[in-house]
Amino acid sequence: RFGIGYLENRGAAATATTNGVSDTVIVSRFRVSIDGDATTDGGVRFSARVRIQADETAANGNAGAAGLNAARFSVEYEGLRVDVGNVAGAIDNLPGYYGYETGLEGMQTQYSGADYGFTGYSSTGGTHNGVYARYAVGDFAVAASYDQATGGSATATNGDRWDIHGAYTFGNITAALAYGETDTTVSQDMTVFTLGGTWGAFGGTLFVGDETVNNAAGAYDASVSDTFYGLSATYDISSATTIGFAYGDGSGTGDTQNVGIGVKHDLGGGVSLRGGVGNAKTSGVSTTRADFGAQFNF
Amino acid sequence: RFGIGYLENRGAAATATTNGVSDTVIVSRFRVSIDGDATTDGGVRFSARVRIQADETAANGNAGAAGLNAARFSVEYEGLRVDVGNVAGAIDNLPGYYGYETGLEGMQTQYSGADYGFTGYSSTGGTHNGVYARYAVGDFAVAASYDQATGGSATATNGDRWDIHGAYTFGNITAALAYGETDTTVSQDMTVFTLGGTWGAFGGTLFVGDETVNNAAGAYDASVSDTFYGLSATYDISSATTIGFAYGDGSGTGDTQNVGIGVKHDLGGGVSLRGGVGNAKTSGVSTTRADFGAQFNF
């Protein structure tokens, strides 16, 4: 995908140079997944993935070199799936967590008020070595993940981190609940509930949760903890064109509020034009951001 | 491609070690391009490329690890092509700019006297995030490119850099003219004209231009600026064997003069043997260089 991205005050960190960095830069992402799989005589499927990804450097708009990420290994048998390595955890895989993200780059989201650092798939570089298991039977699915949280604050470099979720689908509506916890020096946790559905051309997601998060020093951070909530929706105005909306916020004074709208127009052959405009507000400072471009799959 | 490369005084920087580095080392390049494309229902073609490349380390002859470069994205529709990201600019794409380059590694060239740093495709690592557009109609083609020049001298880290070219083909001859400019603290520019043609087994290119280039401190550098010129030619002595010649120089005292000859013998199946020998002279210091090896495509 590639296009034009506008970010207010993008070059703030570079103002000491003779010529500043333009607020508007070319944004791009190139992503190739290398997948392999093998199936045993008993029907157990083993697979593995690494990804090659290249992005622009957001700070100055230069094109970054492509890089490889860490590998993920999966074993699947009927409704059970176990991932090992660079896994996405039970919150990262929660139905309805991400909802609609605006524009080409997913600039504004319903989850902007959520600050807990759960186990997520990393598309760039090395990462945790976790385990994720999911079991689906009929309309019901449960999942759990575990890894050792590393880095982060100065006072806690290794701690257990685990997530669980359950999801239930009734007709065109899916409800899902997740809980995650990191047992470093001061324990952090997140509870999140999502409710998503589709009604013909309209689709929407409600998102609400509660979290306890530490600051960089490892102490409880009241400014971003407590309740967070969001809402996103999409509407197909024709067979090729979809408009969308996302809103996210939290109860804390340091939570980031996001409001944005976006549009996607399908050109066929796996190519779509996408754009969006929106605003992010943190501690009273607003930043406008817009983008437009093409995304294609191959 | 791989082979043997001889470079006079290769190990100069390593003489403090017990055993010096041999002037003759094994040279190699491994290059794989990962390409993807998608075409819309309206016939617009979108494509993207990243490249994996491994080279020997020229200074000591060790084999370097392969690396990924930054991505290039292209949109093509009839005679129009627009590239975004890690693009080759209008001078890099100028017909006749490179001419014949000697040996396995392209050691001696007609453009050795040209010092202006135009927007070029980078096969290794991160780079500029530019735009290149080319429009061809019949025998005529025009192209332009733009990016923000970064790095370079201490006094100018961000400036506009743009190139344009026009090319006209009449029968077996192509004439092309290009102009490029970098608007950093002290403006730099290059004008270059090429005239290339083929007459049966013989092919040749004339290359002449003028440039204004800065030194590392960002001031005008008279020793490499002003006129540069070159000449290269190839002759097919049989259906499988081609010999070639390249000469390049400039009017400045700091310009590098190149003189070299090379030979290429085709073995079929995409494999060829290539070799060359030549001399580079900068500010009165001559360095002899030779190589021989095999190149194959897969």
Add this chain to the structure above:
Amino acid sequence: RFGIGYLENRGAAATATTNGVSDTVIVSRFRVSIDGDATTDGGVRFSARVRIQADETAANGNAGAAGLNAARFSVEYEGLRVDVGNVAGAIDNLPGYYGYETGLEGMQTQYSGADYGFTGYSSTGGTHNGVYARYAVGDFAVAASYDQATGGSATATNGDRWDIHGAYTFGNITAALAYGETDTTVSQDMTVFTLGGTWGAFGGTLFVGDETVNNAAGAYDASVSDTFYGLSATYDISSATTIGFAYGDGSGTGDTQNVGIGVKHDLGGGVSLRGGVGNAKTSGVSTTRADFGAQFNF
């Protein structure tokens, strides 16, 4: 491949952190080789390879980013093969050198007492730029390799390093002899003899040799030099299950003794379960190590 690995005192280097690193971590390896080849009209085959590999970080169990290694180029014509670049040398390619290695990760080996650093294929990062040639005729094969040894001790950064081997196969038994030498400040060398065979479900390898090795300061290291020896064997207890054994030691007080057993169970489709348990003892300090997991090819 992936699984569980237990290493006694794995987190020794990390004990200063609040939470130690578990002795048991998830181990994994993802490996994709990118191969290309071209064949001339005369039947000479040219090929090249780079490898993408991702491993866990052994020290703390995190998942490492995948990386590219240096390229290897090969030319083959009838019984002759010449490799250039990131080559495996004549000892690395010696029949019977590695024998059976226990478990998922090849934890215990028959060659644990051998300390000489021969020219080996590097799956990660940049490396030597060597040459390896092998010629096979009937039951007999000879091979030689050469590269410049770099790095290592402070007093010798560049020196010639070469290996030779000869192998003879009579029926179900292969005998092989190799000699390698590194001509840095104080010359190092290795002589090794292997005798391997298969008798129905049983296979085994005898391994014995002599070496002169330097310590990090470049002086002769008596604690690991002199004789080394080992033995490994495998037995197929059913069509899908194989058990194995490896023992290695050396005459020096600093040589590492390895004893281990392993089992491999084939699940079909290129997938196998592998596990092992064993012990390593160096200078009187024993470390127990075990692993279990799945390996699959795609």
